[in-house]
Amino acid sequence: MSSYQAPINDMTFNLFDVWQLDKYWQSNEQLQDLIEADTAKAILEEAAKICEQQIAPFAAEADQRGAQLADGKVSLPEHYHAAYQSLVEGGWTSLSGDPEYGGMGMPKALSMMVDEMLCSADIAFSLYPGLTAGACVALLQHADDTTKQTYLPKLYSGEWSGTMCLTESHAGSDLGIMRTTAKPNADGSYALNGSKIFITAGEHDLTSNIIHLVLAKLPDAPAGSRGISLFLVPKHHLDASGEPGERNNVTVGSIEHKMGINGSATCVLNFDDAKGYLIGEPHxxxxxxxxxxxxERLSMGSQGLGAAERAYQNALAYAKERLQGRIKEQNANKAEPIIGHPDVQRMLLNIKAMNEAGRTFATWVAALLDKSKYDNCVVSGQRANLLTPIAKAFMTDQGFDACVTAQQVFGGHGYVKEWGMEQLVRDVRIAQIYEGTNGIQAADFMLRKVAADKGAVLFSLLDDIIAELTDKPHVAAAPLLTAVTDLQSLTSRLLQQESPILAGAACDFLALVSYILYGYMWYKNLQALDNSKHSSHFTGAKTHTANWYFSRILPRASGISAILNTDSAMLYNLAPEGY
Structure with missing residues (x-):
C-alpha cells in the first residue's frame, strides 16, 4: 500500500532559507502581526497530520469506490466526509481567504504547500476545497459587496463549496462558441439554460450548498469570447435567513467514468431556467x-508535485527494501537491495532533482503573487503572470513523468494495484489536460507572455538572474550563466518570427525556459545551504542532487535549443491528408 509523509523539512527550507519569506512577512505591515516562522511551521505540521493520517491511507479505497450517482444525487467515499470536516474544523478551507469575510489571510506561499500535501494525499479529494478556493478568488475580485457578504463567509468556512462551469460538449478551449444562455428576469436575476460538462465537484454530499460560477451569453452578447458573462448560480436558493432553501433548477445529467481521480465527481450539469446572478460587468x-x-493553474502545479513527491517516497522505500540481483562480487550468493543498481539510482535522482526544484519554483511563484498582492509590486505581478504557464504545464509534465518513472522502479509490482503506483499515474494524468491543456499553456507562454511584450518581462528576469550569478558566483553558476545568456540570444531570434512559427515552437520553448529556471532554483538551494542550520545528511543530499541536475539534467536545454534553432515552419509543410 502507498504511504505518505509530508516533506516538512524541505518546505521550511524553501520558505525560510531559500526565499527568506519569514523576513518578508515581518517587514510587511499586513502580514507582520499575522504570520511568522514558528506559526507557519505549526500550520504545516498540523496540515500534515490530516493529510498523512486521515486522507492518504484511504486514497486507494476512494479510488475503488469512486463518486456514485443515484436518483440525481452524488455520494462520495465515506471517509471524505470525516476528512472534510477536519479541514473545516481546523479552518483549513479559509487558510488564504480574506479576513474581512472570515478567512485567515495567510500568504499564498504557505497555502500552496498545504495544497501540495493535499494533492500528495489524494488529488481527487483535494479538488473539493481547491475549486472552492478558486471560486472565492473570483468572487472577491469581481462580485459586488452584497454578494461577497452573502457567499464568501460560507465558502471560506467550508459550509458551502464552489465550482466553475465553462466547458460544453462542443466548446472546450474555444469558449466563444458556447450555447448556454442567460435571459434577464424581472427581479434582476437571470434565467440560465444550457448544459456544461466536465464540472469538477458539480454535485456531492460534502456541503449543504454548492455555488456554481457559470459562463453564459446574454441576449445582446457580441459574437465570440467577447460576449461571455459570468453568473453565480446556487444549487439551493437562499431563504430569508440566508440559509439553503428551495432547490434551484440545476440537475446532474451524469457523472464521468474516468481514468483516474475517481473520488472526484466530474459532472454533466443541466441548467433549466436556473436562477443566477451576474458577477462583474456584462460580456x-x-x-x-x-x-x-x-x-487553479497554480494548483495544477501542486497536483503534479504532490503526486511526484508521494511516488518518489514510495519508490525510494521499495528500492531500499526490495532484494534483487547481485551488484558486488563479494555478495555473489546474496541478493541486495535494488537501490544499489545504477539504473534505479538514476531514476530516483532524476525524480528527486525535479521534485525539489519544482518545490522551490512553486514557492517562488507564490511569493511573487504575495508581493504583488501585499506590496502592489508591479514587477512581481508581471513575473508571476509570466511563470504561471510553467507552473501549470512543466510541473504537471514532470509530475506525470516522475510517477511513471517511480512506477518503473517497482518493476512488475508497479503495475499491480495493491502498491498504489498505478493509481498515482492515473490520477496525475489529468493535470496535464484540464484548466487548459499543456499545449495551450505553451502557446499562451510563447505568444501572450513573451511575444506580446517583445520579451520585456522575460528579458528583465533573465537580466536579474545574470546579475545575481555574476555577483554571487558558485560552482553551479558557470553552466547556468551560459544557459541563461544563450536563452536570451535564442529568444531574441525567435521573436523575429511570425506568430504561427512561434506557436509551432511554443512547447519546446516553454520546456527550455523551464529547465533553465529549474537550474536557477538549484542555484538558489545551494546558496541557501548552511551547515550550522542543517544536518550534514541534508546538506550533502542537496549538494549531490544539485550537482546531478547541473551535470545530467540541465544539458537537456542544449538539445532543446538545437531543436529551436531549426526551421519551425516545417511543421506546416505536411497537408492533413499526409498524416
Whole structure:
C-alpha cells in the first residue's frame, strides 16, 4: 500500500532559507502581526497530520469506490466526509481567504504547500476545497459587496463549496462558441439554460450548498469570447435567513467514468431556467473567470508535485527494501537491495532533482503573487503572470513523468494495484489536460507572455538572474550563466518570427525556459545551504542532487535549443491528408 509523509523539512527550507519569506512577512505591515516562522511551521505540521493520517491511507479505497450517482444525487467515499470536516474544523478551507469575510489571510506561499500535501494525499479529494478556493478568488475580485457578504463567509468556512462551469460538449478551449444562455428576469436575476460538462465537484454530499460560477451569453452578447458573462448560480436558493432553501433548477445529467481521480465527481450539469446572478460587468465574464483559472493553474502545479513527491517516497522505500540481483562480487550468493543498481539510482535522482526544484519554483511563484498582492509590486505581478504557464504545464509534465518513472522502479509490482503506483499515474494524468491543456499553456507562454511584450518581462528576469550569478558566483553558476545568456540570444531570434512559427515552437520553448529556471532554483538551494542550520545528511543530499541536475539534467536545454534553432515552419509543410 502507498504511504505518505509530508516533506516538512524541505518546505521550511524553501520558505525560510531559500526565499527568506519569514523576513518578508515581518517587514510587511499586513502580514507582520499575522504570520511568522514558528506559526507557519505549526500550520504545516498540523496540515500534515490530516493529510498523512486521515486522507492518504484511504486514497486507494476512494479510488475503488469512486463518486456514485443515484436518483440525481452524488455520494462520495465515506471517509471524505470525516476528512472534510477536519479541514473545516481546523479552518483549513479559509487558510488564504480574506479576513474581512472570515478567512485567515495567510500568504499564498504557505497555502500552496498545504495544497501540495493535499494533492500528495489524494488529488481527487483535494479538488473539493481547491475549486472552492478558486471560486472565492473570483468572487472577491469581481462580485459586488452584497454578494461577497452573502457567499464568501460560507465558502471560506467550508459550509458551502464552489465550482466553475465553462466547458460544453462542443466548446472546450474555444469558449466563444458556447450555447448556454442567460435571459434577464424581472427581479434582476437571470434565467440560465444550457448544459456544461466536465464540472469538477458539480454535485456531492460534502456541503449543504454548492455555488456554481457559470459562463453564459446574454441576449445582446457580441459574437465570440467577447460576449461571455459570468453568473453565480446556487444549487439551493437562499431563504430569508440566508440559509439553503428551495432547490434551484440545476440537475446532474451524469457523472464521468474516468481514468483516474475517481473520488472526484466530474459532472454533466443541466441548467433549466436556473436562477443566477451576474458577477462583474456584462460580456466581461471570461476575464473574471480567468482570475479563478489562473489560481487553479497554480494548483495544477501542486497536483503534479504532490503526486511526484508521494511516488518518489514510495519508490525510494521499495528500492531500499526490495532484494534483487547481485551488484558486488563479494555478495555473489546474496541478493541486495535494488537501490544499489545504477539504473534505479538514476531514476530516483532524476525524480528527486525535479521534485525539489519544482518545490522551490512553486514557492517562488507564490511569493511573487504575495508581493504583488501585499506590496502592489508591479514587477512581481508581471513575473508571476509570466511563470504561471510553467507552473501549470512543466510541473504537471514532470509530475506525470516522475510517477511513471517511480512506477518503473517497482518493476512488475508497479503495475499491480495493491502498491498504489498505478493509481498515482492515473490520477496525475489529468493535470496535464484540464484548466487548459499543456499545449495551450505553451502557446499562451510563447505568444501572450513573451511575444506580446517583445520579451520585456522575460528579458528583465533573465537580466536579474545574470546579475545575481555574476555577483554571487558558485560552482553551479558557470553552466547556468551560459544557459541563461544563450536563452536570451535564442529568444531574441525567435521573436523575429511570425506568430504561427512561434506557436509551432511554443512547447519546446516553454520546456527550455523551464529547465533553465529549474537550474536557477538549484542555484538558489545551494546558496541557501548552511551547515550550522542543517544536518550534514541534508546538506550533502542537496549538494549531490544539485550537482546531478547541473551535470545530467540541465544539458537537456542544449538539445532543446538545437531543436529551436531549426526551421519551425516545417511543421506546416505536411497537408492533413499526409498524416
Amino acid at each position: 466581461r465574464g471570461l476575464s473574471c473567470m480567468f482570475t479563478m483559472m489562473n489560481y
